[in-house]
Amino acid sequence: MQLTRLDLRHVRNLSRVSLAPGPGLNLLLGDNGAGKSSVLEALHLLAYGRSFRGRVRDGLIQSGCAALEVYAEWRDDPLHPERLRRAGLRHTGQDWTGRLDGQDVPQLGELCAALMVVTFEPGSHALISGSSEVRRRFLDWGLFHVEQDFLPQWRRYARALKQRNALLKAGAGGSQLDAWDLELGDAAAPLDARRDAYLSRLQTAVQRVAAEIAPSLGVPELVFLPGWRRNELSLADALLVARDRDRAAGHTSVGPHRADWRIRFDGRPEQSLLSRGQAKQAALCCLLAQAQDCANRHGGRWPVIALDDLASELDRHHQAQLLESLHRAGSQVLISGTERPGHWPEAPLQGARTFHVEHGEIRPD
Ligand SMILES: Nc1ncnc2c1ncn2[C@@H]1O[C@H](COP(=O)(O)OP(=O)(O)OP(=O)(O)O)[C@@H](O)[C@H]1O
Structure with a gap:
């Protein structure tokens, strides 16, 4: 599964941003509070129908706005790379409307079934130490x-x-x-x-x-x-x-x-x-x-892997092992961080795309 486009509107401090991730490693870099995690949070919302940082109505929608919007395009058939899947979600915090490949969806689960994303974020240890x-x-x-x-x-x-x-x-x-x-x-x-x-x-x-x-x-x-x-x-x-x-x-x-x-x-x-x-x-x-x-x-198609603030979640040694492993698997990876770590292995970084997140804007390198 390869995400080719992600558009966000009114997600926290991101009024209107768009990015075109590459097939391998994608780095979202920026200072604290720039909006990097919000990008991954919005992608997670589209794929799971929920945020990993609380309810949509508790701050995910930009202050003063009625609703947020997330739109994604992705390829999930390697035999037909020209075929793009499309999903969009508009959420007011109370109600939502969703579209999948041009059709309205009656249940959020349909979007979740279509777009596979696995997210590792600062709260992920709850999988081990949190509630059942x-x-x-x-x-x-x-x-x-x-x-x-x-x-x-x-x-x-x-x-x-x-x-x-x-x-x-x-x-x-x-x-x-x-x-x-x-x-x-x-x-x-x-x-x-x-x-x-x-x-x-x-x-x-x-x-x-x-x-x-x-x-x-x-x-x-x-x-x-x-x-x-x-x-x-x-x-x-x-x-x-x-x-x-x-x-x-x-x-x-x-x-x-x-x-x-x-x-x-x-x-x-x-x-x-x-x-x-x-x-x-x-x-x-x-x-x-x-x-x-x-x-x-799914015929070798990996979910998109989203790693929020990886550098502060794992020590250097484990970051390197993880990146090598994901590179070998050929999966698409989105990583947020404050800077491009100098100690990361070379192979996954070759061909990586970098996006600078600054003051609610996203600029490709
Ligand atoms: N509802 C909202 N409306 C407008 N701005 C918001 C809203 N909620 C949060 N923000 C702001 O949006 C930004 C979102 O930060 P986010 O957590 O995505 O940043 P980050 O780049 O991942 O930062 P860090 O490196 O500190 O984790 C912050 O500056 C925050 O103050």
Whole structure:
């Protein structure tokens, strides 16, 4: 996947900017507060329907403006490089409208399905040290992009869960709950199996990536936690056991919506004891493994890789290993930073495009 154009309007301090990224490494350079992260944030918004720095209405739209706009063009078929995909999003903070290849989109998920971007940013360590929701979202993003029927399965489970929670809150009787416990159990099975299998598949990729970019961490192992004691009980039984507790709490306490996973490195303490820097490296390994898995499933086409403020996220040694690795993979990379680091390896820098971000303007080198 190669982004060929990105236009932004009214994104933080960027009133109206445009850039044409090259196929390899792209550097967004500028002083603090110039707007570099905002460029990557807008791209992330188009690809995920959400920002990595909070809600759209909390400051992503330029002050005094009614809405922001993001428009992107990209190639995703190497056999037909002349074919450009196009997506646009206008967001007011409350409502949005989106277009994909000239058509209105009824659901934001359609834009997210079309444009694959993997972002590593200062908050990415939350994938390791943050809440389980972040880790579930990671699994579901990967599955959403590689398994076509995953979304309907996910929706079926979410619907059943909503119904059961509504009944619990309303103090419904056992017979009504019985029916939804069964439905929840049935809907959970494919979701749980998919996530478990996906994480096992990622394990090989994570080990390969870790050996390349963070060998000092050791060999990683990914462990899936289904959200209930699956080795001992079916979900329907676990729901029955938890029923009184769930009635008191007014929500369902077991099931795939409570699933989680852990990364462990041989010879290292538990994931919660990793340093912040190690947690960042571990998160990066998982994100790149996910990107690699997407590429494997999409005929070798890598997602666009966006690395926000890389120089302050990883030490020099790990930056160099990462850049070499992405260069070998042939992926398109966008990196923001205050300056072009002198210690980066030569190969990825050859043919790199540089964009200077200054006072809300973007100027190619
Ligand atoms: N809603 C807004 N309207 C206008 N300007 C904003 C808004 N929100 C943030 N800004 C400004 O936009 C700029 C965006 O900064 P951004 O975080 O993208 O910069 P950066 O180049 O990545 O900086 P750093 O190197 O410090 O991380 C800042 O100058 C900030 O003050």
